[in-house]
Amino acid sequence: MSRRNASIFDAMLDVASLLPWQAGLIIAVAAYFGFHLLALTPPQALAAAGPQDLANNVGKQILMGLSTILQFVVPFIFVLGAGISFFRRRRQRALHSQVANHPSQTALGGISWQDFEVLTAEVFRRKGYRVVQRGGNGPDGGVDLELWSGRDKYLVQCKQWKATRVGVATVRELYGVMAAEGAVGGFVVTAGEFTVDAKKFAEGQSIELVSANLMLRLIAQTNADSTSYPDEVPNCPRCGSEMVKRSATRGSMAGSIFWGCPRYPACTGTRPTE
Numbered sequence: 001m002s003r004r005n006a007s008i009f010d011a012m013l014d015v016a017s018l019l020p021w022q023a024g025l026i027i028a029v030a031a032y033f034g035f036h037l038l039a040l041t042p043p044q045a046l047a048a049a050g051p052q053d054l055a056n057n058v059g060k061q062i063l064m065g066l067s068t069i070l071q072f073v074v075p076f077i078f079v080l081g082a083g084i085s086f087f088r089r090r091r092q093r094a095l096h097s098q099v100a101n102h103p104s105q106t107a108l109g110g111i112s113w114q115d116f117e118v119l120t121a122e123v124f125r126r127k128g129y130r131v132v133q134r135g136g137n138g139p140d141g142g143v144d145l146e147l148w149s150g151r152d153k154y155l156v157q158c159k160q161w162k163a164t165r166v167g168v169a170t171v172r173e174l175y176g177v178m179a180a181e182g183a184v185g186g187f188v189v190t191a192g193e194f195t196v197d198a199k200k201f202a203e204g205q206s207i208e209l210v211s212a213n214l215m216l217r218l219i220a221q222t223n224a225d226s227t228s229y230p231d232e233v234p235n236c237p238r239c240g241s242e243m244v245k246r247s248a249t250r251g252s253m254a255g256s257i258f259w260g261c262p263r264y265p266a267c268t269g270t271r272p273t274e
Contacts, residue, residue, distance in 0.1 A: 009077065012074075012077045012081075013077055013080060013081050013084075015081070016077055016078045016080070016081020016082065016084075016085075017081040017084040017085050017088070018081075018085070018132060018133070019081065019082075019085060020085065020235070020239075020240050020241045020242060021082040021083070021085040021086040021089070022082075022235055022240035023239065023240045023241070024078045024079070024081045024082030024085060025078070025079065025082050026240065027078045028074075028075040028076075028078035028079045028082065029075070031070075031071075031074040031075050031078065032071055032072075032074075032075040035067040035068075035070045035071035035074065036067075036071045038063065038064065038067035038071075039064055039067040039068040039071055041064070088118070089242070091118060092118050092119070092121060092122035092125070093122065095111065095115055095118055095119045095122065096119060096122045096123065096126075096219065096222070096223065097223075099111075099119060099216075099219050100219050100220060100223040103216045103219065103220060104216070105162075105191065105192075105212045105213075105216075108160075108191040108212050108215060108216070109160070109162040109191045109192075109212075111160075112160075113158070113160040116158055116160040116189075116191060117133070117144045117145070117158045118133075119219075120144070120145060120156065120158050120189050120215075121133055121145055122222075123215070123218050123219060123222055124145065124147055124156070124187075125244075125262070126222035126244065127218070127222060128149065128244045128246065128260075128262060129147040129148060129149055129154070129262065130147070130148040130149075130241075130262045130263055131145055131146070131147055131148075132145065132146040132147075132148070133145060133146075134146050142157075143155045143156065143157060143174070143177055144156055144157055144158045145158070147187075148263075150264060150265050150266075151265070151266075152184045152185075153181070153182065153183045153184060154183055154184065154185045154186055154187065155174060155177060155178055155181065155183045155185075155186045155187075156186065156187045156188075156189060157170065157173075157174050157186075157187070157188050157189070158189050158190075159188065159189070159190040159191075159192075160190070160191045161190055161191065161192045162191055162192050164192070165192060165193045165194055165195045165198075166188060166190045166192065166193070166194045166195065166198055166209075167194075167195045167197065167198055168195060168197040168198045168200075168201050170188060170198065171188055171194075171198045171201050171202050171205075171207060171209070172201065174186045174188055174207060175201075175205055175207060178206070178207075184206065185206040185207065185208070186206065186207045186208075187207070187208050187209075187210055188202075188207065188208075188209050188210065189210040189215060190209075190210065190211060190212065190215075191212050191215070192211070192212055193211050193212065194209050194211060234259055234271050236261040236263075236267060236269035236271075237269050237271065238261065238267050238268070238269035239261065239263060239267045239269060241261055241262055241263055241267070241269075242262070243259040243260060243261060243262065243269070243271060244259070244260060244262050245257055245258070245259060245260075245273065246258055246259070246260035257273050258270055258271065258272055258273055259271040259272070259273060
């Protein structure tokens with residue numbers, strides 16, 4: 001496989017693995033039947049009204065040939081992506097449960113920076129955000145998570161620093177990326193603490209600094225709010241995403257708890273909790 005084809009494959013796999021695994025399987029089935037029909041369709045059935053020329057016929061033959069290959073390649077990519085998504089979700093839940101059962105800074109500091117990012121993603125997902133794992137360039141670089149609450153975008157940097165406090169430079173870096181990408185807020189999450197300068201800069205900048213102690217409290221809170229995880233979380237009836245518990249704020253059902261889609265308002269799927 002050429003480098004170009006490998007990069008296209010990797011890009012498609014990245015997209016597929018970011019989807020809920022159920023959605024990946026649905027797309028795989030739809031892609032197979034869609035390309036399969038194109039592969040079997042005679043050229044004349046594809047022709048638009050008008051004269052038939054050589055170039056048009058060649059184009060149809062190329063489309064049929066590509067469809068013959070793509071009917072297997074595209075579903076394979078999305079099935080593989082669904083598998084990655086499924087096992088990633090299991091890993092997120094396992095890490096959350098591990099730290100929730102042994103809440104301490106040692107527990108946070110004892111995992112790798114990659115697992116710290118995965119754990120942070122699970123905490124925000126349980127808080128009701130739609131989470132996209134972007135991944136930085138390593139333990140110190142880049143925006144790691146992209147959060148969505150409706151149409152509002154938030155950025156997250158994860159710093160699994162145990163011996164060194166996170167300084168103001170990290171917070172300034174996130175603030176610059178937020179401005180460039182139009183994010184309404186951001187979070188810097190660490191397994192340690194923050195310097196005084198970092199705390200001062202974050203004030204009034206729509207950036208929340210999540211220290212180790214606050215992270216442990218969030219883990220405990222999301223664990224208590226999600227006692228039915230990991231086996232009883234329903235899927236959205238509309239898009240297949242794993243749902244989160246929400247509380248109605250208006251109407252005759254105000255105060256009642258229900259399952260809502262994390263992609264709201266883009267998706268308005270709901271289910272009762274019982």
